[in-house]
Amino acid sequence: MPEGDGIEKLIRPDLVAFGGYAASKSPETLEGKVEVPVEDIIKLDANENPYGCSPRVQKALATCTDLNIYPDAGQAELRKQLQEYTGVGTEHIAAGAGSDQLIGLILQLFITPGDEVINCVPSFAMFPFFTNLAGGTVVDVPRDENFAVDVKAVKAAITKKTKLILLATPNNPTGTITPRQDILEILDTGVPFLVDEAYYEFGGQTVAPLVSQYKNLMVLRTFSKWAGLAGLRIGYGLFPPRIADYLLRIKEPYCVNAAAKLAVQESLKDVDYLMSKVKAIIAERERLFGELEKIEWLKPFPSRTNFILCSVLNGDAGELQQKLQNKGILVRYFDQPLLRSSIRISVGKPEHTDALIKALREIGG
């Protein structure tokens, strides 16, 4: 629709200036814009799994015969399988098209315009995205210089309007894990508390078993990272049963598609294989960290995820991202005050690390 047709007068006033989410670039959109063929682009910008999904998933999808049938809206079988994986009862579980969708549903469930949502920044960009979409007000509580959560400041930020506290642990894009004691202290405020554990399998720490003890705890997980299913969009959450029930009621009925459901089933039969790849990624993360540390104009931050945040001490991080992109290596740059001079590098295979380090040395500080 052309601009100036008055559409702004018809849509929600608070969405007229909504900026959307700056998503990672798909390699095919860069054809002819980078120095290498599209198939040689090294994608280290979206924390995807470089080893792909389980071969069992590939095989099952190739022979799947019931794609003409709507999946079970009640997610009964899926939730049972997730109970076996998490050890948390089915009555606590709801799944969605990626954990992104569940973040959106939680915001819709709790937030009406004017409500406040506490966000420990810098953090995952979809938190303010969905808060704004729900008409809520984001209350930023900055982390300290090592990106640790300031629990005292979180508690001090709580007002009568606070409806939700959001925390990713390990955190994206900083890689930081929040100690269990800090999580318990925030939980004790009684405010509904969303703990996003998208990188749990890399970090190894969870508060999932506590969902049966706390009425205000919600834990989110995803199959995008450890299980390599980002393209199929499947995540799940562990909730107090009443909240799980509400989420199942307000979700779009068939939000987890048949292919994603099958992929979860096969992935959960192949956890040892997938975790061996997680181990390889963790080992590669440590090697990448060591290599980045040797470059004197970069400062990598320790990470418990499948990516590393890196301060650019000398020069412009945005320019560095563009120069790497020209060479066919995609990394993430965040145009946010707290992350202005940083790039985030997803951990790839060893050959990707080698290519990245070579390119960084060629570019220089």
Ligand SMILES: Cc1ncc(COP(=O)(O)O)c(C=O)c1O
């Ligand atoms: C902290 C965090 N939460 C949630 C997600 C979304 O994952 P999904 O692919 O399941 O929507 C991501 C993805 O990068 C993330 O970093």
